[in-house]
Amino acid sequence: xxxxxxxxxxxxxxxxxxxxxxxxPTDAIIRTTVTCVCGSDLWPYRGLEPIGEPHPMGHEYVGxxxxxxxxxxxxxxxxxxxxxFATSDNTCANCRNGFQSSCLHREFMSTCQADHxxxxxxxxxxxxxxxxxxxxxxxxxxxxxxxxxxGWWAAxxxxxxxxxxxxxxxxxxxxxxxxxxxxxxxxERIIAMSRHETRQKLAREFGATDIVTERxxxxxARIKDLTDGIGADSVLECVGTPEAMRQALHSARPGGNVGFxxxxxxxxxxxxxxxxxxxxxxxxxxxxRRYLPDLVDRVLEGRIAPGKVFDLTLPLEQVAEGYKAMxxxxxxxxxxxx
Amino acid sequence: xxxxxxxxxxxxxxxxxxxxxxxxPTDAIIRTTVTCVCGSDLWPYRGLEPIGEPHPMGHEYVGxxxxxxxxxxxxxxxxxxxxxFATSDNTCANCRNGFQSSCLHREFMSTCQADHxxxxxxxxxxxxxxxxxxxxxxxxxxxxxxxxxxGWWAAxxxxxxxxxxxxxxxxxxxxxxxxxxxxxxxxERIIAMSRHETRQKLAREFGATDIVTERxxxxxARIKDLTDGIGADSVLECVGTPEAMRQALHSARPGGNVGFxxxxxxxxxxxxxxxxxxxxxxxxxxxxRRYLPDLVDRVLEGRIAPGKVFDLTLPLEQVAEGYKAMxxxxxxxxxxxx
Numbered sequence: 003x004x005x006x007x008x009x010x011x012x013x014x015x016x017x018x019x020x021x022x023x024x025x026x027p028t029d030a031i032i033r034t035t036v037t038c039v040c041g042s043d044l045w046p047y048r049g050l051e052p053i054g055e056p057h058p059m060g061h062e063y064v065g066x067x068x069x070x071x072x073x074x075x076x077x078x079x080x081x082x083x084x085x086x087f088a089t090s091d092n093t094c095a096n097c098r099n100g101f102q103s104s105c106l107h108r109e110f111m112s113t114c115q116a117d118h119x120x121x122x123x124x125x126x127x128x129x130x131x132x133x134x135x136x137x138x139x140x141x142x143x144x145x146x147x148x149x150x151x152x153g154w155w156a157a158x159x160x161x162x163x164x165x166x167x168x169x170x171x172x173x174x175x176x177x178x179x180x181x182x183x184x185x186x187x188x189x190e191r192i193i194a195m196s197r198h199e200t201r202q203k204l205a206r207e208f209g210a211t212d213i214v215t216e217r218x219x220x221x222x223a224r225i226k227d228l229t230d231g232i233g234a235d236s237v238l239e240c241v242g243t244p245e246a247m248r249q250a251l252h253s254a255r256p257g258g259n260v261g262f263x264x265x266x267x268x269x270x271x272x273x274x275x276x277x278x279x280x281x282x283x284x285x286x287x288x289x290x291r292r293y294l295p296d297l298v299d300r301v302l303e304g305r306i307a308p309g310k311v312f313d314l315t316l317p318l319e320q321v322a323e324g325y326k327a328m329x330x331x332x333x334x335x336x337x338x339x340x
Numbered sequence: 341x342x343x344x345x346x347x348x349x350x351x352x353x354x355x356x357x358x359x360x361x362x363x364x365p366t367d368a369i370i371r372t373t374v375t376c377v378c379g380s381d382l383w384p385y386r387g388l389e390p391i392g393e394p395h396p397m398g399h400e401y402v403g404x405x406x407x408x409x410x411x412x413x414x415x416x417x418x419x420x421x422x423x424x425f426a427t428s429d430n431t432c433a434n435c436r437n438g439f440q441s442s443c444l445h446r447e448f449m450s451t452c453q454a455d456h457x458x459x460x461x462x463x464x465x466x467x468x469x470x471x472x473x474x475x476x477x478x479x480x481x482x483x484x485x486x487x488x489x490x491g492w493w494a495a496x497x498x499x500x501x502x503x504x505x506x507x508x509x510x511x512x513x514x515x516x517x518x519x520x521x522x523x524x525x526x527x528e529r530i531i532a533m534s535r536h537e538t539r540q541k542l543a544r545e546f547g548a549t550d551i552v553t554e555r556x557x558x559x560x561a562r563i564k565d566l567t568d569g570i571g572a573d574s575v576l577e578c579v580g581t582p583e584a585m586r587q588a589l590h591s592a593r594p595g596g597n598v599g600f601x602x603x604x605x606x607x608x609x610x611x612x613x614x615x616x617x618x619x620x621x622x623x624x625x626x627x628x629r630r631y632l633p634d635l636v637d638r639v640l641e642g643r644i645a646p647g648k649v650f651d652l653t654l655p656l657e658q659v660a661e662g663y664k665a666m667x668x669x670x671x672x673x674x675x676x677x678x
Contacts (some may be wrong), residue, residue, distance in 0.1 A: 097592075232444075255437065256442035271609040272607075286615050311392070
């Protein structure tokens with residue numbers, strides 16, 4: 003098979019790789035119909051995370067099952083499936099509590115920018131669509147495997163409620179999907195923080211009622227202006243930098259909630275400040291599996307269209323250009339077609 | 341009037357002070373029937389918080405109203421009242437959201453180890469008992485003004501639910517009251533972390549089902565042993581040190597909640613660690629006012645007896661000895677009688 007391999011910061015290559023095989027009876031092999039580049043892939047690409055030896059990339063996937071291990075009965079060859087970037091057996095104590103992304107047998111997907119992929123824990127991880135979905139739904143379904151599932155988790159962790167006010171920090175694909183989620187959960191006011199016109203436009207299309215272009219404490223001051231001086235009920239932190247976390251925490255009202263889903267890089271939270279803020283804070287890798295059946299329905303019924311975050315489509319072999327376009331913020335998110 | 345004044349670490353004096361006066365139409369003056377020393381008073385006493393100029397001490401109080409300002413109609417002279425350590429108008433946006441301890445007009449009480457005290461925001465702060473309570477109820481009612489209200493908040497912030505498992509970190513008065521709260525909220529298993537026999541005994545009396553004497557990562561390992569290897573649903577952090585916070589966060593299961601109510605001292609939370617823990621975290625000064633009517637009922641009906649945390653009673657003039665006894669852990673909490 004062929005897929006993307008990172009060699010060093012900025013150096014993504016499309017290479018011929020060994021075909022994936024069933025290694026354990028709980029594995030499945032799928033042929034990816036579409037895959038993509040994630041904002042979090044940019045951390046190593048930009049040299050902000052160690053790379054070590056050259057290795058494959060990608061954790062978002064949808065596709066058709068080609069082969070399953072002997073213990074996999076939930077899906078079968080020929081079915082169109084979606085799975086989370088974090089695999090799960092869906093039976094352990096953490097899975098039963100709805101935190102499948104902390105599954106005791108979790109393995110993170112990491113080789114999905116390829117035409118085929120091995121999925122561990124396939125029985126608990128993969129969700130099949132009722133029938134073969136039309137090609138127009140592929141991007142939306144693909145978005146569920148990470149960015150839409152993560153945006154949903156951000157809104158869930160931030161406890162968005164009907165009638166509430168939500169702030170979204172971060173205008174990447176996850177933040178934009180967070181807007182969709184906040185809207186679906188009934189937020190009355192959705193404030194997207196963005197200074198990028200294309201993304202502002204998409205945020206509004208997804209349901210944002212206000213756009214705040216200021217950053218840092220100026221941005222916080224604008225949020226306070228819009229929320230009777232006290233801050234928002236819910237804040238979705240979808241970046242992972244110290245600045246974004248600070249902005250998020252300062253934007254929440256006392257008793258409000260911050261859901262943080264950007265993988266934190268050098269983020270430290272001051273205990274005393276968090277204490278006096280009265281804000282609740284919860285984050286982590288999204289328990290996508292918990293949401294998948296519902297989100298698949300929403301996509302196939304056309305109620306949400308998270309596939310719109312893909313504003314550039316490239317053949318998989320041009321994956322390097324996909325990284326470059328996202329790194330330079332020329333694209334929100336790049337769809338790759340094998 | 342007479343009351344306690346701190347001059348420097350370890351130096352508490354009982355002095356004659358100016359009588360409190362109504363300064364604003366929203367004030368009330370009460371004659372304290374009992375008051376007490378708080379674990380948090382030990383921070384400056386131990387030189388771990390700056391003291392500055394000599395100043396009065398104490399933030400816990402119950403008593404009889406002597407005088408009210410012209411805008412105070414909710415309570416009247418002669419009534420027995422309880423109030424929070426954090427005063428609140430109970431009308432602002434944060435109060436309406438149930439976070440009265442973040443009231444936009446909040447003033448922290450700070451002169452209550454005295455025979456009289458001025459209460460700002462009296463209208464929104466003070467709750468009168470239906471009638472003059474018998475003296476036996478005074479300690480329990482006094483406990484509501486901080487430690488029991490704070491223990492309740494710890495359990496509430498940690499989202500204790502019927503049938504759940506709760507861990508209490510800290511065996512001071514707040515931690516012990518946290519045990520009461522977890523029990524009242526229906527926790528099936530309540531694990532108190534304590535290596536002090538008197539406190540273990542009281543914890544069991546209040547409803548603890550298990551005692552863990554180990555600390556740090558050994559303590560965490562014991563908690564994991566008791567919780568199917570994944571950690572507790574709810575953890576009440578009632579200390580405020582980096583060690584206690586670490587122990588609390590490591591004791592929560594993925595998707596569990598940590599309520600932290602010990603005022604944090606030099607506590608920094610690593611964003612990445614919190615992220616992968618999947619734990620929710622909420623703390624702050626307890627919104628005691630929200631809970632007061634309910635907690636007053638529970639005390640007067642004899643359903644809870646938080647007054648048992650007072651294991652040493654001294655005349656107010658011996659307040660210095662009260663601090664000493666608590667500092668040396670000879671007493672859990674010292675009741676002072678004016």
